[in-house]
Amino acid sequence: xxxxxxxxxxxxxxxxxxxxxxxxxxxxxxxxxxxxxxxxxxxxxxxxxxxxxxxxxxxxxxxxxxxxxxxxxxxxxxxxxxxxxxxxxxxxxxxxxxxxxxxxxxxxxxxxxxx
Amino acid sequence: xxxxxxxxxxxxxxxxxxxxxxxxxxxxxxxxxxxxxxxxxxxxxxxxxxxxxxxxxxxxxxxxxxxxxxxxxxxxxxxxxxxxxxxxxxxxxxxxxxxxxxxxxxxxxxx
Numbered sequence: 001x002x003x004x005x006x007x008x009x010x011x012x013x014x015x016x017x018x019x020x021x022x023x024x025x026x027x028x029x030x031x032x033x034x035x036x037x038x039x040x041x042x043x044x045x046x047x048x049x050x051x052x053x054x055x056x057x058x059x060x061x062x063x064x065x066x067x068x069x070x071x072x073x074x075x076x077x078x079x080x081x082x083x084x085x086x087x088x089x090x091x092x093x094x095x096x097x098x099x100x101x102x103x104x105x106x107x108x109x110x111x112x113x114x115x
Numbered sequence: 116x117x118x119x120x121x122x123x124x125x126x127x128x129x130x131x132x133x134x135x136x137x138x139x140x141x142x143x144x145x146x147x148x149x150x151x152x153x154x155x156x157x158x159x160x161x162x163x164x165x166x167x168x169x170x171x172x173x174x175x176x177x178x179x180x181x182x183x184x185x186x187x188x189x190x191x192x193x194x195x196x197x198x199x200x201x202x203x204x205x206x207x208x209x210x211x212x213x214x215x216x217x218x219x220x221x222x223x224x225x226x
Contacts, residue, residue, distance in 0.1 A: 033214075035216075041218060042203060042216045042218035042219050043159065043205075044216070045213050045214075045215070058213060090158060090159070103149070103161035103164065104161070104214060106158035106159050106160070107158060108157075108158055109158055
């Protein structure tokens with residue numbers, strides 16, 4: 001069954017440390033996304049990708065890098081984690097319907113706590 | 116500046132009642148609207164999408180769209196406890212390639 005998986009599911013990091021969140025999709029979708037979800041802010045787009053080798057900045061990219069080494073994998077990297085990056089992170093995949101978007105399929109989320 | 120605004124923030128509906136949720140884009144260059152549902156502790160899943168003016172019904176769920184007013188609404192009739200969730204409205208914009216989400220409406224269905 002097509003799916004989006006994320007690892008780790010829970011992570012506790014220290015301030016200033018490096019954190020890598022991984023996402024894998026078996027949907028064979030071109031597009032992949034990283035969001036964070038905080039109470040009162042809904043889902044906010046951090047980075048996205050159109051395909052292997054591409055990454056684009058979303059609405060809140062500061063403090064985050066992304067990497068798309070293959071169609072299936074999309075990583076979010078926090079080089080110097082800060083407590084303000086404590087959040088739930090969702091990865092999603094999706095495919096264009098012609099010039100516009102089809103639905104996005106979300107992974108189960110990663111709960112990140114930065115102490 | 117949030118492009119997608121949702122109201123109300125939260126809603127309590129009696130079991131069997133009607134829930135009505137609103138969503139408006141502050142940017143006129145909106146293409147399409149989407150509704151996602153997220154149960155507590157779970158990931159969002161698409162509920163319905165609407166692209167054209169008018170109404171679309173799927174079971175107990177009805178979505179309306181008025182493109183002139185940049186407004187969409189979601190109505191849940193005969194609400195069930197399983198409908199208790201966070202409902203997220205999202206939009207895509209001309210020239211963009213990502214969904215922009217609102218902050219959501221939390222619906223609680225009381226038995």
